[in-house]
Amino acid sequence: MAWFRRSKESIDSATKKKDVPDGLWLKCESCSEIIHRTVLEQQFFTCPKCNLHFRIGSKEYFSILLDEGTFKESDAKMRSKDLLGFVDTKPYKSRIKDMIAKSGLNDAVRTGVGKMNGIEIGIAVMDFSFIGGSMGSVVGEKIARITQKARKSKIPLIIVSASGGARMMEGAFSLMQLAKTNARLAQLSDAGLPFISVITDPTTGGVTASFSMMGDINIAEPGALIGFAGPRVIRQTIGKDLPPGFQRSEFQLEHGFVDLVIHRKDLKDNITKLLRMMYQCK
Amino acid sequence: MPKVILDFEKPIYEIEQKVEEMKKLGQSIDLTDEIKTLESKLDLMKKDIYKNLSRWQRVQMARHPERPYTLDYIQMITRDFIELHGDRNFRDDKAIVGGFAMLDDEPVMIIGTQKGRDTKQNLYRNFGMPNPEGYRKALRLMKLAAKFKRPVITMLDTPGAYPGLEAEERGQAEAISRNIFEMSHLPTPILVSIIGEGASGGALGIGVGDRVLMMENCWFTVIAPESCSSILWRSWEHKEKAAEALKLTAPDLLQQGIIDRIIPEPLGGAHRNPEEAATILKAVLLEEIKKLKKIPTDKLIEKRIEKYANMGDWEE
Numbered sequence: 291m292a293w294f295r296r297s298k299e300s301i302d303s304a305t306k307k308k309d310v311p312d313g314l315w316l317k318c319e320s321c322s323e324i325i326h327r328t329v330l331e332q333q334f335f336t337c338p339k340c341n342l343h344f345r346i347g348s349k350e351y352f353s354i355l356l357d358e359g360t361f362k363e364s365d366a367k368m369r370s371k372d373l374l375g376f377v378d379t380k381p382y383k384s385r386i387k388d389m390i391a392k393s394g395l396n397d398a399v400r401t402g403v404g405k406m407n408g409i410e411i412g413i414a415v416m417d418f419s420f421i422g423g424s425m426g427s428v429v430g431e432k433i434a435r436i437t438q439k440a441r442k443s444k445i446p447l448i449i450v451s452a453s454g455g456a457r458m459m460e461g462a463f464s465l466m467q468l469a470k471t472n473a474r475l476a477q478l479s480d481a482g483l484p485f486i487s488v489i490t491d492p493t494t495g496g497v498t499a500s501f502s503m504m505g506d507i508n509i510a511e512p513g514a515l516i517g518f519a520g521p522r523v524i525r526q527t528i529g530k531d532l533p534p535g536f537q538r539s540e541f542q543l544e545h546g547f548v549d550l551v552i553h554r555k556d557l558k559d560n561i562t563k564l565l566r567m568m569y570q571c572k
Numbered sequence: 573m574p575k576v577i578l579d580f581e582k583p584i585y586e587i588e589q590k591v592e593e594m595k596k597l598g599q600s601i602d603l604t605d606e607i608k609t610l611e612s613k614l615d616l617m618k619k620d621i622y623k624n625l626s627r628w629q630r631v632q633m634a635r636h637p638e639r640p641y642t643l644d645y646i647q648m649i650t651r652d653f654i655e656l657h658g659d660r661n662f663r664d665d666k667a668i669v670g671g672f673a674m675l676d677d678e679p680v681m682i683i684g685t686q687k688g689r690d691t692k693q694n695l696y697r698n699f700g701m702p703n704p705e706g707y708r709k710a711l712r713l714m715k716l717a718a719k720f721k722r723p724v725i726t727m728l729d730t731p732g733a734y735p736g737l738e739a740e741e742r743g744q745a746e747a748i749s750r751n752i753f754e755m756s757h758l759p760t761p762i763l764v765s766i767i768g769e770g771a772s773g774g775a776l777g778i779g780v781g782d783r784v785l786m787m788e789n790c791w792f793t794v795i796a797p798e799s800c801s802s803i804l805w806r807s808w809e810h811k812e813k814a815a816e817a818l819k820l821t822a823p824d825l826l827q828q829g830i831i832d833r834i835i836p837e838p839l840g841g842a843h844r845n846p847e848e849a850a851t852i853l854k855a856v857l858l859e860e861i862k863k864l865k866k867i868p869t870d871k872l873i874e875k876r877i878e879k880y881a882n883m884g885d886w887e888e
Contacts (some may be wrong), residue, residue: 323638336745340868362619365888367888368888369886369887369888370886370887371885371886372885373828373885374817374818374819375618376817376818377817378804378814378817392884414635417638426884427883427885427886428886430888434881456773456794458795458800458804458818460795461793461794461818461819461820461828462794462818462819462828462830463883463884463885465772465773465794466830466880466883467771467883468749468776469756469776469880469883470880470881470883470884472752472753473756473780473876473877473880475753476753476756476757476877477757477877480757494745495773496592496773496794498745498746498771499744499745499748499749499752499777500749500752501749503745503749504749504753512813517740517745518735518739518740518744518773519735519739519744523735524735524740526735527735527736527738531848532737536737536740537740547745
């Protein structure tokens, strides 16, 4: 028998990434199950063994939530301009340029109208892969516009959030997007239209401190990190380790900040049912 | 003379001290001319230093421990202030104060974040970092003001919302978001005044209004320069660079269309002459209230929402 033995079951990588990687066989970050890509897709990008919800982007959510071929995108070409001329270790301008080339997206949210089980809705879905899903002028403006559109067309609004918070490189402009999006949502609410917020992993900072918490109904996916301050900052502030499950969806349900925690495969049908009971849908 | 002197202010205080000494000496020998030259030199130096502050130096001015805080201004500019307490749900947050007061003949609701002067007071005020119940108290008071058609004045001076465990349990994000949502269509005039630090969502939680006024030596942006430095440069050392990049001073924000007006401060900052600072602030507040009261409520709300809807910078 060997005198050396691996102390852990598997080697942890320093940074855990839950984005769906390319390749035919994928490994679940949580239970190490090896899953075939087609199986994963059939399971709505969740692990068939442990239920881990993989991080997915706007493209996947549109196909999960909307009826096939009904999505009409708005403001697809909108891009950030860098009025501040922000430079940190890299100029913001080239950061944006590289990101666009790498991701094929123009910013961290895509918006439009579509049908959900036949119901016409306005929809916005964030992409965490684009600079951490951070909200700058483009995210704020696109969300504000689709909210306007929902109000004018008298259709319900659904926003799927995934974001690290406000985008620092746009300074006060990005902070003001909290006010811009919430102001438009207030108008939508005053017009008696429903807004359902779907919160996915992770959603923190300026996005939780604005539209993602303002749903008439807030729905979270299981196990998502949802909070205002990030766990690292809180740990530094209080000088203690955080309890297990802290700031996860189930914690938010327990503390009364989300109405429901729903498996991704059930999102579409549950939202449809709610919308039909809340509003005379088109 | 202030007890705390910032690095870049040292040359000023050295000369001020010299003038004092000469004035004492002047009782026995005639030094009038020398004192005069020195005083005019001092005047030029002050103007030169204070009119050319770097962005980081402005941040330091905004944090000066002798700067007037919300309750100081309330005491100097209003009468009959009656502080109201509690959010009716959990408890009274000491980091946010508020209540009815008379601003000349104008009954107003005045709400602001409150820092402490010493360690004991700072622990009591949680260093001016509100918890969710603070934002909920502020919202309760704003709705109270709206009920009786009284204007709301808010004063922002906070290093941010408190990033604590209990704050998360009680929904810090929801509390801030709710306030921003409700303030955007509150049916009464709202005047926001930034009197010190305006850090991110923690400040915006009481910072949405018809007119956003900012005192000369304050900062207001999405993140504190130190935190920005630690995230983007992975070290706390680049705070000066971060402050420059964030363009967070009053002139910057006026240019960006984020604030509506700069309130001038006495030379050397509000702490050098709090009464004068308060007098200027009061005159501006009264002038702005007079203008806002003339606008019908539905028009006021519409204008407020459109103002925020136009903020940002994008291309299509």
